[in-house]
Amino acid sequence: MTSLRARQKEDRRKRIVASAKTLFRKSGYDRTTIEAIAESAGVSGVTVHNYYGTKAGVLLALVIENDALLLRRLDESLPRDETDLIALTVCFARVVMDHATSHLEKAIWRQVLAAVTAESETPLGRAYAKLDRQLAYVLVNRIEALQRDGHLPARVDPVHLGMALFHLQNARFVQFVSAEGLRPDEIETRLRNDLTALFAVCSR
Amino acid sequence: MTSLRARQKEDRRKRIVASAKTLFRKSGYDRTTIEAIAESAGVSGVTVHNYYGTKAGVLLALVIENDALLLRRLDESLPRDETDLIALTVCFARVVMDHATSHLEKAIWRQVLAAVTAESETPLGRAYAKLDRQLAYVLVNRIEALQRDGHLPARVDPVHLGMALFHLQNARFVQFVSAEGLRPDEIETRLRNDLTALFAVCSR
DNA sequence: GTAAAAATTTTTATTCAATAAAATTTTTGC
DNA sequence: GCAAAAATTTTATTGAATAAAAATTTTTAC
Numbered sequence: 001m002t003s004l005r006a007r008q009k010e011d012r013r014k015r016i017v018a019s020a021k022t023l024f025r026k027s028g029y030d031r032t033t034i035e036a037i038a039e040s041a042g043v044s045g046v047t048v049h050n051y052y053g054t055k056a057g058v059l060l061a062l063v064i065e066n067d068a069l070l071l072r073r074l075d076e077s078l079p080r081d082e083t084d085l086i087a088l089t090v091c092f093a094r095v096v097m098d099h100a101t102s103h104l105e106k107a108i109w110r111q112v113l114a115a116v117t118a119e120s121e122t123p124l125g126r127a128y129a130k131l132d133r134q135l136a137y138v139l140v141n142r143i144e145a146l147q148r149d150g151h152l153p154a155r156v157d158p159v160h161l162g163m164a165l166f167h168l169q170n171a172r173f174v175q176f177v178s179a180e181g182l183r184p185d186e187i188e189t190r191l192r193n194d195l196t197a198l199f200a201v202c203s204r
Numbered sequence: 205m206t207s208l209r210a211r212q213k214e215d216r217r218k219r220i221v222a223s224a225k226t227l228f229r230k231s232g233y234d235r236t237t238i239e240a241i242a243e244s245a246g247v248s249g250v251t252v253h254n255y256y257g258t259k260a261g262v263l264l265a266l267v268i269e270n271d272a273l274l275l276r277r278l279d280e281s282l283p284r285d286e287t288d289l290i291a292l293t294v295c296f297a298r299v300v301m302d303h304a305t306s307h308l309e310k311a312i313w314r315q316v317l318a319a320v321t322a323e324s325e326t327p328l329g330r331a332y333a334k335l336d337r338q339l340a341y342v343l344v345n346r347i348e349a350l351q352r353d354g355h356l357p358a359r360v361d362p363v364h365l366g367m368a369l370f371h372l373q374n375a376r377f378v379q380f381v382s383a384e385g386l387r388p389d390e391i392e393t394r395l396r397n398d399l400t401a402l403f404a405v406c407s408r
Numbered sequence: 409g410t411a412a413a414a415a416t417t418t419t420t421a422t423t424c425a426a427t428a429a430a431a432t433t434t435t436t437g438c
Numbered sequence: 439g440c441a442a443a444a445a446t447t448t449t450a451t452t453g454a455a456t457a458a459a460a461a462t463t464t465t466t467a468c
Contacts, residue, residue: 005435005444033424044447049426085405114322117314120382129382156404157397164398167375168368178324178333193361194368200360201289202406209415209464216417237453248418253455412467419460424453431448438441 015041016048017065020058025104029059029111053122056115060124063104063112067131070099074138083151085143085165086195092139093169093191097176097184109177136166168194219245220252221269224262229308233263233315257326260319264328267308267316271335274303278342287355289347289369290399296343297373297395301380301388313381340370372398 002010019040023032034055038045052058077095082088100109119125140162146152152161169191176187223244227236238259242249256262281299286292304313323329344366350356356365373395380391 003436008435009445034426035424045425046427046448047446050446053426055425110321110324114318117321117378117382118318120314121384153404153406157401160397160401161405163394164372164402167372167398171371171375174321178321180325190367193364194371197361197364198368198402199405200357201365201403202357207465212464213416238455239453249454250419250456251417254417257455259454410468412465414465415463417460417462419458421458422456424455426453427451429448429450431446433444433446435444436442438439 012041012043012047013051013061016043016051016058017062021062024059024062024108028105029055029108034058053124054115054119056111056119057122057124059108059112060115060119060128064124064127064131066099066103067135070096071131071134071138073099074135078138078142082142083146083149085146085152086192086199088142088146089139089165089169089195090188090191092165093172094184094188096135096169096173097187100173100177101184106177106180113174113177132170136163139166139169165195216245216247216251217255217265220247220255220262221266225266228263228266228312232309233259233312238262257328258319258323260315260323261326261328263312263316264319264323264332268328268331268335270303270307271339274300275335275338275342277303278339282342282346286346287350287353289350289356290396290403292346292350293343293369293373293399294392294395296369297376298388298392300339300373300377301391304377304381305388310381310384317378317381336374340367343370343373369399 016037020032020037023037023040034048035045037058038048041048048058052061074092074095078088078091082091104112116125116128120129140159143152143158143162143165147154147156147158152158172187172191172194175190176182176184220241224236224241227241227244238252239249241262242252245252252262256265278296278299282292282295286295308316320329320332324333344363347356347362347366347369351358351360351362356362376391376395376398379394380386380388
């Protein structure tokens with residue numbers, strides 16, 4: 001039983017986020033005012049603030065919505081028969097980059113990453129962190145499968161390995177959006193170099 | 205031959221940054237206004253903007269100044285006789301965390317990290333990126349020494365390895381400042397787990 | 409040493425994000 | 439339908455950011 005009030009709220013949320021996405025893509029983040037988003041969504045500017053706290057909050061909400069999609073897409077896009085850990089991680093990174101660029105420009109992703117750090121202790125920040133963890137677990141699950149099939153030594157902890165690889169991939173993603181001219185291919189090479197060097201250590 | 209004008213400019217810069225550091229530490233980032241920094245430094249608010257562009261710019265300038273110190277401190281603090289790569293990286297991470305917390309609170313570091321991403325294409329953002337690269341090279345140099353002394357296989361590329369380890373360490377640093385309650389010991393454990401898992405892969 | 413010029417800061421004004429309190433509208437429960 | 443509750447809008451304020459004009463100071467040239 002959803003009350004009228006709850007439905008209206010949900011409706012406004014949807015309109016605000018949809019308006020924001022359109023405007024951010026059309027005019028960029030800085031040149032889009034909260035008032036413009038509010039007007040386009042048919043609410044007052046203060047309501048947008050009441051709903052999302054900050055302009056960055058609206059952006060984060062929008063990204064979280066899209067990332068639910070990425071989560072499914074990732075699982076589909078990673079080939080089930082891939083046995084090479086490096087190839088798997090690189091593929092993961094590429095799907096993330098493709099998804100990102102197909103939705104928003106790099107300049108806006110920089111705002112997203114900035115907001116995530118600045119607002120890490122707020123509800124929306126936590127929601128993003130949770131999604132990030134789910135993203136990491138897509139990789140962890142694949143690594144567990146790899147280990148089950150004997151493509152990885154039994155001594156490696158798949159959760160730790162998955163997290164480490166995710167962090168590394170994420171660091172390269174940050175680099176990707178931080179430099180306008182950097183192409184996915186170049187990032188792929190760097191990530192490959194990272195992994196090759198690490199796996200070549202083989203100490204003790 | 206430094207002109208009077210150049211000296212005065214340098215002097216104002218110093219006063220602005222010093223005032224900002226004092227005020228940020230005393231009242232936090234958000235509760236410190238540019239006007240307050242300006243007044244304490246004996247200049248107008250607009251001058252602060254002219255010098256650093258944004259409030260975050262002032263913060264970044266301040267951090268860059270401190271990081272020059274970190275660079276030296278890091279090189280001193282890393283034991284020369286350390287032959288274990290994991291121990292070396294963990295030690296590196298700890299020095300960075302100690303340095304960070306001794307200068308500014310986590311909440312302010314979150315603002316720093318946010319500003320770095322948001323302003324990656326501005327001069328101050330680039331200056332920070334350059335310092336980051338120098339920090340990474342402290343690690344790279346140590347790894348090269350390790351390899352020279354036969355503690356690392358000849359097949360590993362020390363630059364790639366150093367960069368990868370730096371990124372991993374950095375990802376954990378971001379986590380460190382993003383969660384108020386997270387202690388350096390816990391981060392150290394996580395980083396150790398990352399490295400242990402990666403080095404255990406040993407594929408092909 | 410002084411007057412013109414060049415450079416730099418300050419003043420002034422405007423836009424917009426963020427926040428708070430009061431006023432208004434809408435929904436809900438009876 | 440009507441009173442109470444909940445939510446939105448209006449109104450107002452602070453502070454960051456930016457731009458243009460005005461004022462000041464340093465430099466340069468004589």
